[in-house]
Amino acid sequence: MEATITTDTTQVIDLHRPDDFHLHLREGALLQAVLPATVKHFARALVMPNLMTPIKTVKDAIAYRNQIQQLLPSDCDFQPLMTLYLTEETDPQLIKQAVSSGVIQAVKLYPKGATTNSSSGVRDIKHVRSVLDEMEAQQLPLCVHGEIVAPEIDVFDRESAFIDQVLLRIRKWNPGLRIVLEHITTQEAVDVVRDQFPFVAATITVHHLILNRSHIFDDGLHPHRFCFPVAKREKHRLKILQAATGGERCFFLGTDSAPHLEKHKLQPCGCAGIYSAPMALPCLAQIFEDHDLLGNLEMFTSEWGAEFYRLPKNPQRCRLIKSAQPVPLPSGPSIGNDRVEVFDPGFPIYWRVD
Ligand code: NCD
Ligand code: ZN
Secondary structure, eight states: OOOEEOOSSSOEEEEEOOEEEEEOOOSHHHHHHHHHHHHHHOSEEEEOOOSSSOOOSHHHHHHHHHHHHTTSOTTOOOEEEEEEEOOTTOOTHHHHHHHHHTOEEEEEEOBTTSSTTOTTSBSOGGGGHHHHHHHHHHTOOEEEOOOOOOTTSOGGGHHHHHIIIIIHHHHHHOTTOOEEEOSOOSHHHHHHHHHHTTTEEEEEOSHHHHOOGGGGGTTSOOGGGOOSSOOOOHHHHHHHHHHHHTTOTTEEEOOOBOOOOHHHHSSTTOOOOBOOGGGHHHHHHHHHHHTTOGGGHHIIIIIHHHHHTTOOOOSSEEEEEEOSSOOOOOOOOEETTEEOOOOOOSSOOOEEEO
């Protein structure tokens, strides 16, 4: 059964249950606090490996997956899909092991210093060539945080510099390697993905469909709108929006929901990351509806990601209901005396997950 959409006053959207192909779940108390929102809305999530101690081995990934699964109610069939953190020390032998474990869906490339917990990341892409070769041979996808961090590169140009200097080099070295350019923010990224698909696809976050760079400074500084890659000019946001809503197989949802405690966000040098999980699907339904493209929502949330990762579509369903009044923004979870702020889209959302 495909998505049913009623456009009368009741307005219900019934979809194959969505997947989140880029998610930060953290660990310990924070994991416990944020996991329920994702489990309520998604059937599967690709869990990022950038913990304080990164997930570098199959054993680490299995232990982390167990930590997540132990927190799930017994009747819950949510599936965490695991990733490994690529370092300059990663042994190519690990790739065969990762594939045969059946637990690892991808390896994640963080350029060193690009974002939260990326100090073990890759300084020079040449140093991981043998791992990339093995991933190509074993058909294990590479997820990339596509930004170059260098003093001479402006923060708003980091993504386009990565495409020119790293992504296209990897494409030459390993033409058969499947790559996901994560959380894209620029016209250049949209263009390169369209051009290089089916070997390159992209995840798009909810917040990058909503925010441009001016919104970060609206009437003052908004730390809860700050993430990497940082939002770009409005013309880029419009390209990302067109890519996400257009039904193209190369673009799919990865929320990059990245919870940080307020005490870490609200600092003279605050952490990058936006916690969007509880609002992701309601915001998407609103955005697709506002553009008269609700018929393409299910492809973005529930089809193209699974297809790229060669996974079956989720048999379970998810229903979104439209209310007559805007749905209030949920308050974020508390952890001890602290809390996590939920992404506020800044416009009324009428949809909620049933
Ligand atoms: C993410 C995090 O906090 O782990 N932060 C972010 O700004 N997106 C890491 C990442 O995906 O860059
Ligand atoms: Zn991320």
